[in-house]
Amino acid sequence: MAVDVLPNDAHNALLVANVHPPDWRQPNPAPRYNLVVIGGGTAGLVTAAGAAGLGARVALIERHLLGGDCLNVGCVPSKCVIRSSRVVGDIRAAGALGVRVNGAVEPDFGAVMKRMRGIRARISRHDSAERFNGLGVDVFLGDGRFTGPDTVEVNGTALRFKKAVIATGARAHHPMVPGLDEAGFLTNETVFELTECPRRLAVIGAGPIGCELAQAFRRLGSEVTLFHTGGHILNREDADAAGIVQRAFVDEGIHLALDARLTRVERSADGKVLHCDTPRGPLRVVVDEILVGAGRVPNVDGLGLEAVGVAYDRKAGVTVNDRLQTSNPRIYAAGDICMSEKFTHAADFAARVVIQNALFLGRKTLSALTIPWCTYTDPEIAHVGLYERDAETRGIPIDTYLRPFSEVDRALADGEEDGFVKVHVRKGGDKIVGATIVARHAGEMINELTLAMTAGVGLGRLASVIHPYPTQAEAIRQVGDMFNRTRLTPKVKRLFAAWLRWTR
Numbered sequence: 001m002a003v004d005v006l007p008n009d010a011h012n013a014l015l016v017a018n019v020h021p022p023d024w025r026q027p028n029p030a031p032r033y034n035l036v037v038i039g040g041g042t043a044g045l046v047t048a049a050g051a052a053g054l055g056a057r058v059a060l061i062e063r064h065l066l067g068g069d070c071l072n073v074g075c076v077p078s079k080c081v082i083r084s085s086r087v088v089g090d091i092r093a094a095g096a097l098g099v100r101v102n103g104a105v106e107p108d109f110g111a112v113m114k115r116m117r118g119i120r121a122r123i124s125r126h127d128s129a130e131r132f133n134g135l136g137v138d139v140f141l142g143d144g145r146f147t148g149p150d151t152v153e154v155n156g157t158a159l160r161f162k163k164a165v166i167a168t169g170a171r172a173h174h175p176m177v178p179g180l181d182e183a184g185f186l187t188n189e190t191v192f193e194l195t196e197c198p199r200r201l202a203v204i205g206a207g208p209i210g211c212e213l214a215q216a217f218r219r220l221g222s223e224v225t226l227f228h229t230g231g232h233i234l235n236r237e238d239a240d241a242a243g244i245v246q247r248a249f250v251d252e253g254i255h256l257a258l259d260a261r262l263t264r265v266e267r268s269a270d271g272k273v274l275h276c277d278t279p280r281g282p283l284r285v286v287v288d289e290i291l292v293g294a295g296r297v298p299n300v301d302g303l304g305l306e307a308v309g310v311a312y313d314r315k316a317g318v319t320v321n322d323r324l325q326t327s328n329p330r331i332y333a334a335g336d337i338c339m340s341e342k343f344t345h346a347a348d349f350a351a352r353v354v355i356q357n358a359l360f361l362g363r364k365t366l367s368a369l370t371i372p373w374c375t376y377t378d379p380e381i382a383h384v385g386l387y388e389r390d391a392e393t394r395g396i397p398i399d400t401y402l403r404p405f406s407e408v409d410r411a412l413a414d415g416e417e418d419g420f421v422k423v424h425v426r427k428g429g430d431k432i433v434g435a436t437i438v439a440r441h442a443g444e445m446i447n448e449l450t451l452a453m454t455a456g457v458g459l460g461r462l463a464s465v466i467h468p469y470p471t472q473a474e475a476i477r478q479v480g481d482m483f484n485r486t487r488l489t490p491k492v493k494r495l496f497a498a499w500l501r502w503t504r
């Protein structure tokens with residue numbers, strides 16, 4: 001079945017030619033595969049490529065676009081649009097840096113989206129059916145479904161497997177608000193099809209997806225109202241970190257409807273009208289478009305999971321153990337379909353766990369992975385490991401070290417002092433158990449702390465890592481210095497003083 005990606009232009013035609021070629025010839029199935037993978041997003045692609053590279057016979061089934069959410073309707077398009085919106089942010093901030101910009105800042109939304117489509121099409125060759133075919137993977141385009149204990153069917157063709165992997169991902173949750181369906185709304189699946197910027201935009205949900213897109217659209221010209229059930233945006237993040245981003249949103253003119261419960265949506269001559277209850281009273285907001293970013297639901301339907309005894313939950317997805325094995329020992333799962341960490345890099349590394357466990361009797365575990373993440377607002381929030389609340393719940397005593405960017409020379413020079421590096425260590429030692437960074441490029445900076453955690457490098461040793469001056473990442477070394485200073489107890493100080501007196 002041919003797939004259309006809107007708008008119909010040369011970029012999207014190239015995208016489709018790569019990731020769902022209309023003239024794709026389904027391969028002749030092998031008598032039996034080492035691995036049949038259902039879903040060609042990050043988790044499925046990495047599993048298939050890795051397994052084939054090791055010599056396994058692999059079939060990969062994708063019903064829509066290879067590359068999944070990340071390439072087509074997630075990370076890639078959103079980061080392209082965010083990049084353009086950051087230029088607007090920079091120009092607006094230029095005055096504070098002593099640069100006068102004459103005339104209005106006029107983002108060309110059509111050009112922004114065209115640039116995005118061009119980059120997405122360019123990147124799509126990495127995930128193309130042709131490339132995977134060349135890697136030795138049998139690529140089947142169609143709906144995959146378990147039909148027997150060792151059989152998956154696609155377009156009426158039965159594929160027999162020794163092991164199978166479910167990598168069918170997740171999709172946007174549709175909130176049950178009366179009138180919302182009738183009024184019509186966008187999700188991440190349709191928002192990147194836009195060619196004109198909505199004049200007034202309601203964003204439902206202030207999690208990472210909602211916040212990233214709310215800020216981007218605001219900067220690109222929309223009047224944005226962000227509706228959230230929580231008391232502050234990004235409420236799963238460190239509260240201090242979320243507070244900084246929330247202040248930036250308010251400064252940029254994003255209207256926040258917090259603790260808001262949407263009661264109904266209706267169409268009027270003037271647009272789509274959202275009604276909600278808030279602790280401050282009822283609120284009525286009229287917009288041109290509504291974007292829903294209110295959580296993700298796993299794609300479990302139509303897979304025939306019951307037929308093969310794979311347990312699942314409609315909210316949490318396919319149930320897996322720490323080795324990513326489902327309740328059917330021959331079937332594994334990876335990525336958004338089964339994990340609470342819904343990120344591309346998490347899906348990627350989960351796929352590597354699956355390859356080793358499914359094909360080589362490995363005993364790799366998901367819990368052994370240290371998975372950082374980043375929300376690409378401006379400033380960004382990046383995090384790895386435990387939050388303070390996690391440590392408290394798990395009864396892990398911690399010490400917290402914090403360096404605000406208002407005390408970091410480079411951040412002052414950059415005019416980016418709203419942020420911090422916060423590191424949690426096990427109480428009394430320097431083992432890093434978690435960290436949060438709020439900074440323009442926090443996603444780049446968190447890697448140093450993830451490396452330290454992965455390699456078992458303590459916070460004290462980070463103090464001896466030489467960072468170029470002046471960089472914002474110096475804040476990490478400075479947090480290490482803060483830790484080392486705590487070692488200078490009165491007793492150690494007395495000993496040093498005695499030694500210096502003696503050697504004077």
Ligand SMILES: Cc1cc2nc3c(=O)[nH]c(=O)nc-3n(C[C@H](O)[C@H](O)[C@H](O)COP(=O)(O)OP(=O)(O)OC[C@H]3O[C@@H](n4cnc5c(N)ncnc54)[C@H](O)[C@@H]3O)c2cc1C
Binds near residue numbers: 041071145
């Ligand atoms: C707007 C947005 C921005 C994001 N930004 C980031 C980011 O910056 N960084 C980050 O790390 N993550 C980001 N993510 C999350 C990231 O996209 C996902 O975590 C990642 O795509 C998960 O990969 P996956 O392989 O598990 O699932 P998916 O990418 O969803 O792939 C699953 C695939 O399975 C296919 N499929 C489903 N059912 C069947 C079936 N029965 N038969 C055949 N095929 C089937 C689907 O068509 C899909 O292609 C973002 C997500 C969104 C929505």
